[in-house]
Amino acid sequence: MKRSVKETCCASKPPRRLNELPSGSRAVVHHIETAEKALHRLMAMGLCVGREIKVVRQGNPLILGLLGARIGVSSRLAQHVVVQPACRGSTHDCQS
Amino acid sequence: MRFALAGNPNGGKTTLFNALTGLRAHTANYPGTTIECRLGRCANGDHEIELLDLPGIYDFNASSEEEQVALDALQGRSAEFGSLDGVIVVTDATNLSRSLFLISQIVEMKLPVVVALNMVDLAEAGGMRIDARKLAAELGCPVIPVVARTGRGLAELRATLRQMKPPAPRNVCGGCDGCRFRTRYAWSDAVTQRCVEHAPRPPSRWTERIDHMLTHPVLGVAAFFGVMLGLFFLIFSLASVPMDLIDKLFSSLGGWVERTLPESDLRNLLVKGVIGGAGGVLVFLPQICILFFCISLLEDTGYLARAAFVMDRLMRRVGLPGKAFVPMLSAHACAIPAIMATRVIEDKRDRLVTILVLPLFSCSARIPVYSMLAALLFADNAWRASLVFTGAYAVGILAAVGVAFALKRTLLKGESRPLVLELPSYKMPSLRTAALLMFDRAKVFLRRAGTIILFISVALWALATYPKSEPPKEAVALQQQAGQLRARGATKDANEAQAQAERLTAHSALANSAAGRIGHYIEPVLRPLGFDWQIGIGIISSFAAREVIVSTLAVVYGVGEDVAEENPESLYDSLRRAQRADGTKVFTTATCVSLLLFYVLAMQCLATQAITRRETNSWKWPALQLGYMTLLAYGAALTAFQVLRMCGIA
Ligand SMILES: Nc1nc2c(ncn2[C@@H]2O[C@H](COP(=O)(O)OP(=O)(O)OP(=O)(O)O)[C@@H](O)[C@H]2O)c(=O)[nH]1
Numbered sequence: 244m245k246r247s248v249k250e251t252c253c254a255s256k257p258p259r260r261l262n263e264l265p266s267g268s269r270a271v272v273h274h275i276e277t278a279e280k281a282l283h284r285l286m287a288m289g290l291c292v293g294r295e296i297k298v299v300r301q302g303n304p305l306i307l308g309l310l311g312a313r314i315g316v317s318s319r320l321a322q323h324v325v326v327q328p329a330c331r332g333s334t335h336d337c338q339s
Numbered sequence: 340m341r342f343a344l345a346g347n348p349n350g351g352k353t354t355l356f357n358a359l360t361g362l363r364a365h366t367a368n369y370p371g372t373t374i375e376c377r378l379g380r381c382a383n384g385d386h387e388i389e390l391l392d393l394p395g396i397y398d399f400n401a402s403s404e405e406e407q408v409a410l411d412a413l414q415g416r417s418a419e420f421g422s423l424d425g426v427i428v429v430t431d432a433t434n435l436s437r438s439l440f441l442i443s444q445i446v447e448m449k450l451p452v453v454v455a456l457n458m459v460d461l462a463e464a465g466g467m468r469i470d471a472r473k474l475a476a477e478l479g480c481p482v483i484p485v486v487a488r489t490g491r492g493l494a495e496l497r498a499t500l501r502q503m504k505p506p507a508p509r510n511v512c513g514g515c516d517g518c519r520f521r522t523r524y525a526w527s528d529a530v531t532q533r534c535v536e537h538a539p540r541p542p543s544r545w546t547e548r549i550d551h552m553l554t555h556p557v558l559g560v561a562a563f564f565g566v567m568l569g570l571f572f573l574i575f576s577l578a579s580v581p582m583d584l585i586d587k588l589f590s591s592l593g594g595w596v597e598r599t600l601p602e603s604d605l606r607n608l609l610v611k612g613v614i615g616g617a618g619g620v621l622v623f624l625p626q627i628c629i630l631f632f633c634i635s636l637l638e639d640t641g642y643l644a645r646a647a648f649v650m651d652r653l654m655r656r657v658g659l660p661g662k663a664f665v666p667m668l669s670a671h672a673c674a675i676p677a678i679m680a681t682r683v684i685e686d687k688r689d690r691l692v693t694i695l696v697l698p699l700f701s702c703s704a705r706i707p708v709y710s711m712l713a714a715l716l717f718a719d720n721a722w723r724a725s726l727v728f729t730g731a732y733a734v735g736i737l738a739a740v741g742v743a744f745a746l747k748r749t750l751l752k753g754e755s756r757p758l759v760l761e762l763p764s765y766k767m768p769s770l771r772t773a774a775l776l777m778f779d780r781a782k783v784f785l786r787r788a789g790t791i792i793l794f795i796s797v798a799l800w801a802l803a804t805y806p807k808s809e810p811p812k813e814a815v816a817l818q819q820q821a822g823q824l825r826a827r828g829a830t831k832d833a834n835e836a837q838a839q840a841e842r843l844t845a846h847s848a849l850a851n852s853a854a855g856r857i858g859h860y861i862e863p864v865l866r867p868l869g870f871d872w873q874i875g876i877g878i879i880s881s882f883a884a885r886e887v888i889v890s891t892l893a894v895v896y897g898v899g900e901d902v903a904e905e906n907p908e909s910l911y912d913s914l915r916r917a918q919r920a921d922g923t924k925v926f927t928t929a930t931c932v933s934l935l936l937f938y939v940l941a942m943q944c945l946a947t948q949a950i951t952r953r954e955t956n957s958w959k960w961p962a963l964q965l966g967y968m969t970l971l972a973y974g975a976a977l978t979a980f981q982v983l984r985m986c987g988i989a
């Protein structure tokens with residue numbers, strides 16, 4: 244599928260769950276659906292609403308790129324994280 | 340003055356602690372290596388300071404036991420360590436923006452703080468330049484670039500420690516409402532942008548490719564088994580030469596003592612009790628050294644976290660988290676540090692199940708037992724002997740998996756905590772760290788051989804020798820017969836009769852000794868497993884430490900041997916020749932297999948029980964551990980022996 248260069252990421256794509264994104268894609272955290280304790284640690288590692296994250300490898304568990312570190316995360320946990328996929332490399336304009 | 344070393348896991352706190360204090364706490368490229376606070380001292384100018392190495396933390400909200408321990412100590416709430424005079428925040432310079440999140444919270448504690456910007460060697464190699472002075476101004480506390488591995492920058496760090504002041508008050512978080520993380524991250528992004536001159540180069544293609552393979556759901560698991568196979572192959576192939584050397588050394592030492600000392604109880608004690616007993620265990624020093632050396636190298640590369648990552652999916656089927664996998668791996672060296680390493684498992688039930696099954700994995704203390712039985716089963720076939728080893732390890736692993744599965748469905752039900760595990764970047768392993776760990780473990784092993792094992796060997800020798808008894812009537816008769824035969828010139832028959840007489844004498848001497856009586860007392864319980872009363876003595880004596888069985892059997896069967904034997908080639912030879920009173924072999928295939936299974940599965944280590952009690956805070960769990968493992972061991976040995984006997988493999 245081709246996308247136009249001008250397209251901005253935030254508006255054009257519907258939010259998706261983190262465990263549905265393809266490997267290598269970037270996204271911005273939209274909201275987090277659970278208050279599970281394990282998520283606290285992920286949040287202290289850089290998972291935070293409005294911040295950009297990267298899916299290094301999709302699967303169960305998946306590898307998340309957070310703040311320059313790679314974190315292995317169960318997809319059971321990732322499914323509670325709703326993100327706004329980015330269409331191009333950077334999502335700078337998304338962070339408002 | 341007391342300072343704590345705090346920071347994100349894997350930032351190099353323990354490496355810095357070792358560099359400053361000269362101690363040798365365990366370090367590895369795995370987040371969660373340190374699980375206990377450790378106090379050390381170091382001279383600094385004219386005074387002495389105390390350093391407290393803490394487990395790594397990500398946040399001020401603990402989600403696992405070791406983080407709670409670290410937070411309590413950091414916030415001065417720990418009864419053991421009291422309050423602090425300052426904090427050294429150890430940060431990984433290659434990932435400043437992440438570290439700043441924690442630094443900002445520690446700075447707000449109003450204690451004197453200094454930031455040790457560690458691993459600047461790696462940051463520089465990655466093309467990153469950090470302006471320490473600017474960063475210090477942003478944080479309001481001194482920032483010292485250091486390389487903990489080589490000691491670069493430690494002098495400056497020491498000097499700074501001498502003049503610590505509380506940081507200028509600042510509140511990064513302004514009015515933090517809603518997501519308490521958000522403002523902090525915005526702040527750390529901004530600070531990183533101002534202080535880091537060059538962005539880090541992306542990791543090399545090679546690292547990415549290797550990592551891609553090692554974390555692949557299928558290839559990763561295959562790679563893991565390849566790594567493990569290679570590790571064990573290395574241990575056994577490299578260790579065989581020094582092991583033969585040590586074996587020969589002790590044999591010739593025993594021979595020398597026999598030739599020089601006159602026949603006496605003392606000579607007997609030296610040869611059978613001391614040299615035969617402790618020597619039999621010392622042979623395994625090379626294997627233990629290589630095992631720990633290789634494990635340390637592997638840990639230092641950063642592979643361990645990948646292994647835990649790929650095993651997570653498989654482990655979930657059993658009901659355990661992937662993090663339980665690292666303690667399980669280290670349980671193959673020793674269950675004690677492994678049980679302590681379970682602190683990184685967040686869920687209490689998962690942690691308990693892991694602790695309960697850890698002693699089933701074949702620890703290094705079982706290596707002597709496996710080696711002995713492999714040698715007895717397949718004396719001259721190295722391939723089949725190594726198969727025995729593989730089988731024993733596999734039985735341990737399968738049993739642990741089975742028991743964990745059962746426990747997670749009955750006693751300790753509950754879904755396990757989902758995985759959140761940082762995969763650290765690969766590092767060149769440090770040979771120095773590996774060598775130091777190896778020396779430390781070798782020292783522990785030697786100390787054990789020189790104290791508890793030697794003590795038990797000598798005590799056993801005494802129990803097996805005293806009280807002395809008269810030779811039985813048949814033996815006396817045979818002896819006379821031999822004399823007559825010899826007079827008639829039938830030397831061969833005479834020697835045979837003589838040997839038979841000696842065997843009978845030795846047997847009755849041992850049977851009437853204190854150890855023999857104990858052995859006979861428990862024999863009815865062990866006979867269905869194919870064990871005789873001498874093996875019974877071995878099993879009792881090895882309750883405190885399992886490798887003792889090797890020395891015990893060497894002593895127990897050795898006592899029955901003619902001490903003036905020409906030239907004892909190997910310490911096992913007396914075992915291989917061992918016969919029951921009726922002249923049949925003791926170590927038949929069925930008995931060896933049954934004994935092997937018993938030793939794979941039985942709980943025979945007082946130290947493990949003690950540590951289980953300490954980590955679970957109750958006697959209930961060590962009792963359960965002992966109970967189920969004993970049942971399992973007995974059941975498996977019984978089944979194996981009876982089935983083999985029915986199949987005609989005696
Ligand atoms: N290249 C380099 N490696 C380092 C340096 N400092 C530490 N390391 C390595 O980083 C890894 C982690 O070091 P540790 O000292 O165990 O880290 P820690 O902060 O105590 O980790 P936890 O106890 O898990 O919280 C080890 O493999 C060290 O050898 C350094 O200055 N340079």
Ligand SMILES: [Mg+2]
Pocket residue numbers: 352353354365366372373393394395
């Ligand atoms: Mg540490």
